[in-house]
Amino acid sequence: MEDSVKSLVKSLFGMKKKKFDCVAMKRKGARRVYDAVKGMTVEQEVAFWRKKTRELRQEAKFAKKSTGANAL
Numbered sequence: 641m642e643d644s645v646k647s648l649v650k651s652l653f654g655m656k657k658k659k660f661d662c663v664a665m666k667r668k669g670a671r672r673v674y675d676a677v678k679g680m681t682v683e684q685e686v687a688f689w690r691k692k693t694r695e696l697r698q699e700a701k702f703a704k705k706s707t708g709a710n711a712l
Contacts, residue, residue, distance in 0.1 A: 677685050
């Protein structure tokens with residue numbers, strides 16, 4: 641019976657190779673953030689995030705102007 645359940649699961653969900661692994665991408669991003677802020681004081685980390693937020697908003701503003709799309 642267990643083999644039939646495994647067979648059913650395989651047929652329902654397929655065993656295809658993923659084209660995109662969301663969990664791996666999330667972990668990679670989390671590692672990059674951790675590496676960037678490790679060893680910072682709270683004040684340094686707040687300054688880091690304020691700077692990154694300004695940069696992101698500037699990029700979004702540029703993207704909105706160049707594409708006419710609504711961005712941040």
